[in-house]
Ligand code: BES
Ligand code: ZN
């Protein structure tokens with residue numbers, strides 16, 4: 001599917017399907033629509049017995065047959081001009097491209113000019129349009145014998161006031177790269193655990209980065225993990241036939257500069273272990289590697305966008321299963337930095353593998369650590385399915401991430417990092433417990449646990465359990481696993497590049 005910017009000349013549109021947006025309230029005599037009907041040489045009123053509205057996501061579908069160069073016109077409501085937002089653009093673009101796909105068209109033209117006239121940033125609008133066109137058409141039908149019909153859309157032309165503007169074109173292709181990365185993350189998260197073991201994730205990454213000269217890939221095998229003292233990872237993985245691994249990807253274009261580390265939780269299946277989970281909903285624990293998927297896919301986007309910034313990705317991978325030799329509640333293990341941990345609950349496994357990955361990042365002199373993980377069900381209790389939680393030890397970094405997330409579509413909301421949460425993690429026998437006996441403040445106590453391993457390094461933790469899954473197809477979201485986190489990580493890193501220049 002090709003996405004191009006073309007001059008704003010509706011009269012020259014030859015594509016099958018033209019998508020236009022109405023923001024005016026007084027729509028039937030709206031000058032914008034009158035202008036379109038004149039240019040298409042049609043009498044719109046004849047096609048519009050009812051008054052059309054600017055209600056967000058309302059679609060008026062008008063087949064034009066042989067009346068015009070264009071076969072089909074979609075008039076899509078996008079609210080009042082003064083309330084137009086990036087989220088509304090996502091909603092209306094997603095809705096209309098899925099409609100054009102259902103109508104089976106090959107070539108689609110979208111008039112982005114009404115958006116360009118708003119106060120929103122023009123480049124951002126174009127980036128969001130291209131992201132939504134790609135993310136909004138995502139399908140995962142790999143395992144279905146009758147596949148959902150693939151999109152016939154081959155060409156999308158976006159009408160723009162300045163189609164040859166280099167920064168507009170760059171924004172469009174940035175959107176394509178990021179959306180492709182999000183869809184890859186969705187593929188990984190949707191793939192079931194019998195098809196995606198820790199080792200298979202490493203093989204997937206090998207395939208992806210094999211020919212990429214900018215990315216250096218290395219794999220920490222169980223033996224190597226043993227030498228390094230990664231006992232959190234080894235203990236979580238020991239109840240499974242599928243051995244644990246840790247993937248390390250380095251993108252280091254600048255010599256002698258410490259990297260930013262991004263760490264993703266890669267539990268390819270979380271049964272809970274001996275502290276086994278209830279069976280209802282356990283199937284969705286195949287996506288307990290959404291953090292890993294986000295990190296790997298972000299590295300793919302980074303290798304395409306090529307910022308001048310050193311980045312190191314660390315992805316601990318394990319399957320959490322109950323077995324005769326599995327980790328047990330009450331066991332005491334020693335993390336890579338020598339701290340002893342009492343395992344109160346084997347279902348709090350993500351923090352055990354992340355602890356080792358964080359220690360590894362500290363050893364590699366990371367100047368900032370960002371970890372992303374489907375860590376706690378408590379994040380759903382706190383935020384519903386509407387935002388990820390962010391907790392950290394540096395308010396400037398937290399505020400920067402929040403600011404960025406307000407434009408990316410991946411919402412985050414800050415939760416507190418009070419010192420007193422450490423009291424929830426007291427152990428009678430070890431330096432720290434992996435969780436508290438009680439259920440209160442679960443997202444905060446999980447973060448407090450991770451903080452014990454970051455040393456003095458600046459650190460941001462993003463809990464994406466709440467947004468792991470999408471229930472309703474809307475805008476750029478499609479039912480299934482969301483691929484959440486990629487946009488925030490990539491944009492956050494790109495912003496870091498800018499602020500360091
Ligand atoms: N992977 C789960 C968290 C999760 C829950 C992710 C729902 C996505 C959706 C995590 O490993 C877990 O089980 N956490 C426990 C921690 C508890 C035992 C302290 C939880 O949230 O219940
Ligand atoms: Zn768990």
Ligand code: ZN
Nearest residue numbers: 267270288350
């Ligand atoms: Zn888990």
